[in-house]
Amino acid sequence: MTYEAIINLQQHPIQDANYTNECKAKLDRNGALVMENFLTDSTINFLQNEAGEVRPLAYFCHQNHNAYLLDSDPEFPSEHIRNLELVSDKGCVPHDQVPEDSPLRTLYEWSDFREFLANVLEEPIFPYADTLSSININYFEKGQQLGWHYDNASFAVTLMVQAPEQGGEFEYRERVRNKEAGEQGFFDTEAVVNGSLACKTLAMGDGALVLFRGRNSLHRVAPVTSDQARILVTLNFNTEPGMMLSELARMTFFGRLE
Numbered sequence: 001m002t003y004e005a006i007i008n009l010q011q012h013p014i015q016d017a018n019y020t021n022e023c024k025a026k027l028d029r030n031g032a033l034v035m036e037n038f039l040t041d042s043t044i045n046f047l048q049n050e051a052g053e054v055r056p057l058a059y060f061c062h063q064n065h066n067a068y069l070l071d072s073d074p075e076f077p078s079e080h081i082r083n084l085e086l087v088s089d090k091g092c093v094p095h096d097q098v099p100e101d102s103p104l105r106t107l108y109e110w111s112d113f114r115e116f117l118a119n120v121l122e123e124p125i126f127p128y129a130d131t132l133s134s135i136n137i138n139y140f141e142k143g144q145q146l147g148w149h150y151d152n153a154s155f156a157v158t159l160m161v162q163a164p165e166q167g168g169e170f171e172y173r174e175r176v177r178n179k180e181a182g183e184q185g186f187f188d189t190e191a192v193v194n195g196s197l198a199c200k201t202l203a204m205g206d207g208a209l210v211l212f213r214g215r216n217s218l219h220r221v222a223p224v225t226s227d228q229a230r231i232l233v234t235l236n237f238n239t240e241p242g243m244m245l246s247e248l249a250r251m252t253f254f255g256r257l258e
């Protein structure tokens with residue numbers, strides 16, 4: 001498939017410097033950028049079929065973690081928000097099982113797309129050096145979710161391939177902690193998790209490209225409640241060349257190291 005056939009370049013002229021600057025301004029303002037209808041309808045159809053075909057290869061994980069994605073801190077009790085265990089469960093088809101002819105690979109490898117991302121994110125971007133982590137097809141089936149957390153990475157790039165019919169909302173609240181300043185934001189983190197402090201929902205339809213800064217913004221994917229799964233592709237990059245995802249993370253999310 002050609003780039004024009006994959007992406008709605010009229011609506012999202014990512015090779016244009018003015019458009020790129022607009023996107024960067026939106027991301028800086030909101031901590032998130034949703035580019036609806038980034039993928040053409042035919043790409044969405046193709047990717048929904050592809051995701052259905054490789055679905056039997058998905059590795060499903062069930063994980064307990066705290067919002068900080070750190071080992072628990074013995075200085076706090078287990079019910080403290082620092083240590084409170086939350087649940088995540090989803091399936092994942094890793095990079096090496098994404099079909100060779102997939103438009104996901106064409107997009108991921110396109111130099112103009114990478115240049116757009118690097119300019120909008122103001123970070124250099126490089127693919128993962130391991131064989132599993134760069135492109136991931138994620139499945140959230142009925143009852144599955146991603147618990148509240150802060151990302152380790154400074155940004156995430158995702159493509160919504162199939163929105164669920166019900167549930168599965170991406171919920172977030174910006175600037176709840178300040179990792180760089182060593183401020184863990186316990187009070188507000190707990191208030192968001194227990195529902196007493198409001199969060200926002202980031203709407204994303206089929207074909208949306210989403211850029212999100214999740215290091216200090218608390219976020220989750222609510223449990224999917226429809227039979228229709230939420231299928232979301234993460235396009236994963238590093239700010240340095242030659243990096244691999246940690247062995248622990250690869251075992252957790254993919255069930256193997258290579």
Ligand SMILES: O=C(O)CCC(=O)C(=O)O
Pocket residue numbers: 146151156158170214219221232234
């Ligand atoms: O599924 C999503 O939309 C976001 C996933 C996410 O927050 C993550 O992988 O850290």
Ligand SMILES: [Fe+2]
Pocket residue numbers: 149150151156214219
């Ligand atoms: Fe996240």
